[in-house]
Amino acid sequence: MPRHQNTKEKILESALKLFSEKGIRETTIKDIAKDVGITEGAIYRHFVSKDQIVSTLFSTYAERLYEELISVVEEKTLIENRFFKLVKTFLNFCFDNPQAFKFINLFHYLRAEEVKNFQNLPKDALMKFMDEGFKKGIIKVRRELALAMVVGTLERTFLLVEGGIIEREAGLEEELAEVLWKAITYQ
Amino acid sequence: MPRHQNTKEKILESALKLFSEKGIRETTIKDIAKDVGITEGAIYRHFVSKDQIVSTLFSTYAERLYEELISVVEEKTLIENRFFKLVKTFLNFCFDNPQAFKFINLFHYLRAEEVKNFQNLPKDALMKFMDEGFKKGIIKVRRELALAMVVGTLERTFLLVEGGIIEREAGLEEELAEVLWKAITYQ
Amino acid sequence: MPRHQNTKEKILESALKLFSEKGIRETTIKDIAKDVGITEGAIYRHFVSKDQIVSTLFSTYAERLYEELISVVEEKTLIENRFFKLVKTFLNFCFDNPQAFKFINLFHYLRAEEVKNFQNLPKDALMKFMDEGFKKGIIKVRRELALAMVVGTLERTFLLVEGGIIEREAGLEEELAEVLWKAITYQ
Amino acid sequence: MPRHQNTKEKILESALKLFSEKGIRETTIKDIAKDVGITEGAIYRHFVSKDQIVSTLFSTYAERLYEELISVVEEKTLIENRFFKLVKTFLNFCFDNPQAFKFINLFHYLRAEEVKNFQNLPKDALMKFMDEGFKKGIIKVRRELALAMVVGTLERTFLLVEGGIIEREAGLEEELAEVLWKAITYQ
């Protein structure tokens, strides 16, 4: 009868892994419990419901990505430098937390309405950046399209890397950042 | 949009609607039957299982989009013209069949492994195009990144339109096509 | 695989029996299903929840007793005759539906608050009678106490018969009616 | 009403309150522990099981009421006086320990069989009294019915007071005692 010190963390970890691999509904509490190495009932000492686990994961990781992005956006450096750093930060987050990133996307698909209840979403940070660039006349494409382009490209790149179609090699971030920067700032 | 030809079609139509709105697992056979206006048992006259409905929907729509794209790719016209037409075709498909497009994406998230069993996926058509453009030296960005950029941008644009963040106005397709074309062909 | 014509009735019957014998919470859906001869899932084709079974039983029997009592109360006969008939009706109901009567009492103990949502409760019929008798000056004890006396005595008599302490012999109703009538109409 | 002497007493107090308010099965060990201000495990330092708490409460209060009643029954005073005192004692117990009285009744409904294992139940004291009165020719109604009448009336009066239908005013006991005494001793 093991007594873990950090069961709550382990539950979140296992849940994230399973949710991102199989889907939320298709992952059972039993699956999670088994992965953690405890019994189903024990889960409920740490979370009141499966849904709370789901919400906790979403808000945790969505906010974490937002924080990382917004701190770059708010740096007092040249906008172009910040853009390059932003792309790097975004992709690093994806590759460092592939399960979290997939889960965030899945959550958006399955709980579109619920997403609106959360604040500080990653796209808010990026939108702020596009806003600034557009107002300063540096970004030429209107900010919504610039957002779609940057987020869409980075997200799809990540998925293609995951799918084995793109190889993750050094310099990928710079390559993408450069292409994207030109794309949104062309004269 | 076909109108209630026969029961089998109606089932697929209702299922697609519900799957895209609520998710696959969260839509029951009863939900579908009720939406069609028949009873649960009747569904099984037309499909051997819920899973068959899911697979049928995926292959139908993934293939339909592929067909539309490949027919443009294989046209004997100037590559730039084909690119503009490709963007238009892709976005038209999304906006004409938003449920189908959302469902295809959802399927990719929940059944990543299964997707590999299908042939003629939309990305294959686009990949073929990028391949040609890259070999001809017109597309400068390597084809995988060009694919990520185009697909990602278009997909994300659709989602932002759905989310009410981008407005769908006339000229949107041209605007995007232009930006994307420049982005992947910059010298 | 038997197909019953009146499964819903059988469920109510089995549930009433088990609830009155063991209590509501201590009777499981499985117990009921087993008693009916079906599986647990089948219960839910007829009732949306266990609670609906409970409520249905309460309202059915509470109302049935009320109907029987009120029809006597509203007869156009001598008040004393009506009283005798009322006692007989009440006891007959108890002895004919001992499970229902026990269940009604149990429900009162466990769901006191919920009882207030129901209309046409047995006590309302009796209260109406006491009211009339008191206003006419025939019943001397104030109506609330008369109600307590009559209901309390009859209920307790039933329970003592059930417990084997009182024997249910012919004339019991008249004996009780006589004593109670004297008790509430003494000069 | 004793005030928090020791943990064991506090547990019994909280359990009695919760059982009478919500029911036995619907009150959890955690509920009790929280009400006492300790944790679940601590309960088991004082009682081997939830059931032991239940039994302890029943025997404690059933016996307490029995003791109070029997001591009146066995007084060497005029039978009529003792009857009046008996009614007062019974009602006082109800009003002073409403939770205990409700719990005793609930226990009777849910554990009818088990009740037979207990000795010195309240009704035994009253039965002894009725027996004496009947043998002496003072009580004219046979003792079982007299018991049903007295217990039923008092119990129902208590419940109607609890339900807000009868007001508990000074003299209520005498009023009831008088009516009941006449009822069981009429010529």
Next chain:
DNA sequence: CATGAATGAGTCTTCATTCAT
């Protein structure tokens, strides 16, 4: 004595699927 995490056996409920009609 007390804590509270964990167990494990339920309990209610859901739902894809079957099948008698």
Next chain:
DNA sequence: GATGAATGAAGACTCATTCAT
């Protein structure tokens, strides 16, 4: 082809009880 009652295998959640600390 259609119906809808029934099955049966989960699934989420509960809770009395145990036990390491």
